Amino acid sequence: MKASKTAAPGRLLTQxxxxxxxxxxxxxxxxxxxxxxxxGQVTYAESPAAPxxxxxxxxxxxxxxxxxxxxxxxxxxxxxxGPILLEQGHLTQGELELCVLGATYDAAYFALxxxxxxxxxxxxxAHWLGRIVQVDPAxxxxxxxxxxxxxxxxxxxxxxxxxxVIPVPRPPVERITLTAAQWELLVHAxxxxxxxxxxxxxxxxxxxxxxELRRLAALGLIEPPRVRERAGDGPDLVRPPRVRGxxxxxxxxxxxxxxxxxxxxxxxxxxxxxxxxxxxxATETGPGYxxxxxxxxxxxxxxxxxxxxxTTQMHPGTDEVLLKRIRTALKxxx
Amino acid sequence: xxxxxxxxxxxMAIPGAIGASIVDYTTGFPVxxxxxAPNSDHDAAAAGxxxxxxxxxxxxxxxxxxxxxxxxxxxxxxxxxxxxxRLVQTDFDSRLVLYVWLDRVRGNLAVARRRMQALAEDLVxx
Numbered sequence: 001m002k003a004s005k006t007a008a009p010g011r012l013l014t015q016x017x018x019x020x021x022x023x024x025x026x027x028x029x030x031x032x033x034x035x036x037x038x039x040g041q042v043t044y045a046e047s048p049a050a051p052x053x054x055x056x057x058x059x060x061x062x063x064x065x066x067x068x069x070x071x072x073x074x075x076x077x078x079x080x081x082g083p084i085l086l087e088q089g090h091l092t093q094g095e096l097e098l099c100v101l102g103a104t105y106d107a108a109y110f111a112l113x114x115x116x117x118x119x120x121x122x123x124x125x126a127h128w129l130g131r132i133v134q135v136d137p138a139x140x141x142x143x144x145x146x147x148x149x150x151x152x153x154x155x156x157x158x159x160x161x162x163x164x165v166i167p168v169p170r171p172p173v174e175r176i177t178l179t180a181a182q183w184e185l186l187v188h189a190x191x192x193x194x195x196x197x198x199x200x201x202x203x204x205x206x207x208x209x210x211x212e213l214r215r216l217a218a219l220g221l222i223e224p225p226r227v228r229e230r231a232g233d234g235p236d237l238v239r240p241p242r243v244r245g246x247x248x249x250x251x252x253x254x255x256x257x258x259x260x261x262x263x264x265x266x267x268x269x270x271x272x273x274x275x276x277x278x279x280x281x282a283t284e285t286g287p288g289y290x291x292x293x294x295x296x297x298x299x300x301x302x303x304x305x306x307x308x309x310x311t312t313q314m315h316p317g318t319d320e321v322l323l324k325r326i327r328t329a330l331k332x333x334x
Numbered sequence: 335x336x337x338x339x340x341x342x343x344x345x346m347a348i349p350g351a352i353g354a355s356i357v358d359y360t361t362g363f364p365v366x367x368x369x370x371a372p373n374s375d376h377d378a379a380a381a382g383x384x385x386x387x388x389x390x391x392x393x394x395x396x397x398x399x400x401x402x403x404x405x406x407x408x409x410x411x412x413x414x415x416x417x418x419x420r421l422v423q424t425d426f427d428s429r430l431v432l433y434v435w436l437d438r439v440r441g442n443l444a445v446a447r448r449r450m451q452a453l454a455e456d457l458v459x460x
Contacts, residue, residue: 051427062425093337094457095424101338101365102358102428133338143363150361179392204427208360 004028004120009035010112010141012119017041017137024125025111028118030162031196033111036127041134044100044127045107049196050206053082053096053103053129059203063090076128083130100132105143106205112144147207154211155218159225161210165189165198166223176221181212186221341457342368345434348449350441352415353434356422359384360429372417372435383419383433386410407447414438420450424458432457 009027013035016025020040027033033047046052054072057063067090075081082100085091091099151158167189178186181204188198199209216222336344338356345354346369353369355376362384367376390396391405398404410417416436424430432454436446 056426060426092457092459094341095426097338098356098365098422098424098428098430098457099426105358105361105363105365143361146363147361177394202427205360208427208429211360 004118006116007119008115009117009119010144012121013037013042013112013137014141016121021121021123022126023121023123024127026120026122027111027114028120029114031110032117033107035108035111035140036125037137038126038131038134040137042104042108042137042140043131043134044129045104045111045140046127047107047110047206049110049199050103050107051200051203052107053099055200056099056103056203056205057091059201062095072128075130079126079128080130081128082132097133100129101135102205104133104135105140106207108140109144109147109207112141113148151211151214155214157214157217157225160213160217160222161195163225164192164194165213166191168221168223172220176219179212181208182216182221185209185212185216189222336456338366338457339368341432341453342366344453345432345450348434348436348441348446350437350439350446351434352437353379355380355383355433357383357431357433358429359387359431365430370435379433379435383431387419387421387431407450409443409447412438416441416443416446418443418446418450420447420454422454422457 009025013025016023016037017040022038022040023036025035025037027035031047031049033045033050035045036043051059054068058065058068063085067085071081071084071088071090075084082096086093086096151161165185167186184202184204185198188201193201195209195213196206198204199206202209213222217224342354342356345351351369353367353371353376355364355367355371357364357380362381364376364380367380371379372382373379386408387405390408396405404423405421407421408419410419415438418434418436420432420434422428422430422432432450434446434450436443
């Protein structure tokens with residue numbers, strides 16, 4: 001196992017493949033990824049920005065989540081998840097091969113795309129999917145580079161690939177034509193989801209998602225990257241939660257005309273508080289003001305005994321249950 | 335249960351077949367290829383294939399407005415041969431097309447088209 005260092009992931013992959021190594025090339029950074037080699041051939045790749053075989057198969061409904069989970073449980077420890085799915089007849093060989101090939105090239109684009117990133121080679125590591133396909137590493141590296149160039153031909157703004165997707169509030173043209181994939185993306189873009197989130201949500205290839213988003217940006221249908229850069233400089237804005245429930249009228253006593261003025265009229269001169277007194281002291285006797293039950297305490301100081309006992313009686317049942325649940329949840333986080 | 339290699343071998347067994355490949359038409363990349371390619375370049379052939387499929391899918395002239403009336407195949411005829419492109423419909427997300435290059439004299443368009451339909455369906459059949 002080599003220590004993590006900064007290098008060109010593509011070059012390191014070619015080098016490891018040249019030595020016919022078996023293991024995993026772990027690429028750090030954003031989004032990063034892992035490319036798996038078996039005897040110098042690429043057998044799988046994964047990246048947070050690219051849905052894996054499991055996500056592709058379950059998000060599309062091709063496999064039930066239960067079926068996929070059962071195959072994972074049975075095959076992960078022996079790295080035979082793929083062969084198990086084939087043996088049990090859930091997928092055809094062709095389907096699985098095409099799915100793995102697609103997912104591999106997709107993830108490899110994200111893992112091998114950056115010219116320089118922290119990389120680490122874990123010798124001997126194998127992926128739990130098992131060996132379904134094998135691809136020439138040189139072809140994978142070449143294809144990853146070519147895909148990067150293709151994106152820049154569409155719309156050369158790589159910032160779009162990682163930032164949250166924000167559809168423009170009003171299209172800049174009178175009439176727009178969308179492909180099915182573009183429509184899906186715009187419908188699900190809520191201003192918070194990144195391209196990677198959308199790809200995972202829809203079970204669509206990460207690269208294909210980015211490609212469509214760059215096209216949408218070129219059409220002026222999603223916010224251009226420079227607007228977001230400015231927004232990023234300011235404080236983090238959090239969208240407030242939508243107000244739930246319905247408005248209720250406040251009951252007021254009905255007033256008859258001639259009942260008197262609706263606004264109370266102050267007759268006498270208000271006594272001005274003496275300058276040394278605390279602001280509450282002058283009005284302490286007034287009906288509108290209730291003095292606090294407790295004197296101001298230092299932070300962390302304990303409540304007086306009689307009041308502390310009082311509070312336990314005031315909150316029976318539910319609050320205690322809630323507090324216990326919070327305590328258990330916090331313990332679980334440790 | 336045929337795999338990708340097997341599918342391409344069977345495509346090459348179609349009378350008159352010169353070359354065959356499976357192309358990802360979002361990227362114009364040959365996922366798998368066998369036999370000859372126009373100008374002996376599978377990569378360029380795949381890029382061209384992708385352009386043709388995308389053109390057919392994006393130009394409103396060829397796009398049907400009827401739901402589920404999707405593009406099935408494309409046939410390009412030259413003096414020397416046929417280029418057959420058949421879309422492979424997978425349940426999971428993919429944009430793949432089966433491409434077969436056929437010799438004009440030895441090949442039979444109707445036979446090839448039917449065989450390719452069967453191949454594309456068997457590849458992903460359950």
